Amino acid sequence: MRVSFTKMHGLGNDFIMLDGRDNALPVLASPAVRALSDRKTGIGCDQLIVLEPSTNADFRMRIFNADGGEVEACGNASRAVALLHGKAARVETSGGIIDVAPAEIGARVDMGIPRFEWDAIPLAYAMDTLSMPVGWDTLENPVGINVGNPHVVFFVDNADDIALGQLGPVIEQDPLFPERVNVNVASLSSENALKLHVWERGVGLTRACGTGACATAIAAMRRGITARTVDVTLPGGTLAIEWDDNDRIIMTGPASESFRGSFEWDDFA
Known part of the structure; x- marks a missing residue:
C-alpha cells in the first residue's frame, strides 16, 4: 500500500x-x-x-x-x-x-484550560504545584502544569546556562512523574518576554515546543513574572501566548x- x-x-x-x-x-x-x-x-x-x-x-x-x-x-x-x-x-x-x-x-x-492539580499533571503524590518542593542539581522548585500533556517549568537567571541535555532525561524519567514529563527551563528576557529551552518527553532537546511555550507562559503568569500576554522565544523562533478572560490558552505562531x-x-x- x-x-x-x-x-x-x-x-x-x-x-x-x-x-x-x-x-x-x-x-x-x-x-x-x-x-x-x-x-x-x-x-x-x-x-x-x-x-x-x-x-x-x-x-x-x-x-x-x-x-x-x-x-x-x-x-x-x-x-x-x-x-x-x-x-x-x-x-x-x-x-x-x-x-x-x-x-x-x-x-x-x-489550547483549552490548563490544569494545576497534582493528580491532573499527574504527579506520583500530592504537593503544591506552584512551587514544587523538589529539585535536580541546580534546577529547583518548578511549576507543575498540564496543558493537554504534563510539564514542569523551571525559572532561572539565564536559560542558556542550564545543561538541559543532561538534566532533561533524568527529570523526564523521575518516578515522581508516572507518565514521564516535559521539562522547560525559562528566563525573563524583557518585560513580558521569555527565553525557553525544552526537553520534550520522548523526543529530547527540541528547537520548539508549542505546549512547552504554553505551559511556561501560564507558569510565569501564575508566579506574577509576566502579564497575561507574553512572547516566548525558543531556539526555533517566537510564539505569542495569551491566557484569556475565560482562562483559555491562546497560542499564535x-x-x-x-x-x-x-x-x-x-x-x-
Whole structure:
C-alpha cells in the first residue's frame, strides 16, 4: 500500500502528517513510527501526526513521538494541522478538543484550560504545584502544569546556562512523574518576554515546543513574572501566548509545509 505524506514544521519542530480522514490507514504500531521518524533511514521527524475521522469534532489528531509513544498534545503540530486543513476546525486529541484556525502569521490555536492539580499533571503524590518542593542539581522548585500533556517549568537567571541535555532525561524519567514529563527551563528576557529551552518527553532537546511555550507562559503568569500576554522565544523562533478572560490558552505562531511525498507502508510496518 502506497501512502502519501506531508512534511511540515512549526519553528523547526518537524512532523510527518498522514491523512486518514477519507481513506483509512493501516494500524500504526510503535516500530513503524520509530522507522518513519528515523532521520537516516526513514523520512525523519520529531512527531508523526495521523488525522482520522471523529464523532466529537471535525476530525481527530493522533500524535506519536519519535520514540514510538503516543502522546496527548502538540501545540506546534496543531498549528501545522490548521494550515494543512486550510480553515477553522475543532480537533479531537487525547488531551481534549482544541480549536484551530489559519492566521496572518501562521495559525491560532485555542489550547483549552490548563490544569494545576497534582493528580491532573499527574504527579506520583500530592504537593503544591506552584512551587514544587523538589529539585535536580541546580534546577529547583518548578511549576507543575498540564496543558493537554504534563510539564514542569523551571525559572532561572539565564536559560542558556542550564545543561538541559543532561538534566532533561533524568527529570523526564523521575518516578515522581508516572507518565514521564516535559521539562522547560525559562528566563525573563524583557518585560513580558521569555527565553525557553525544552526537553520534550520522548523526543529530547527540541528547537520548539508549542505546549512547552504554553505551559511556561501560564507558569510565569501564575508566579506574577509576566502579564497575561507574553512572547516566548525558543531556539526555533517566537510564539505569542495569551491566557484569556475565560482562562483559555491562546497560542499564535508560524507553521510551514516543507515537502510532500509517498512511501510503501510495508517498507516500515
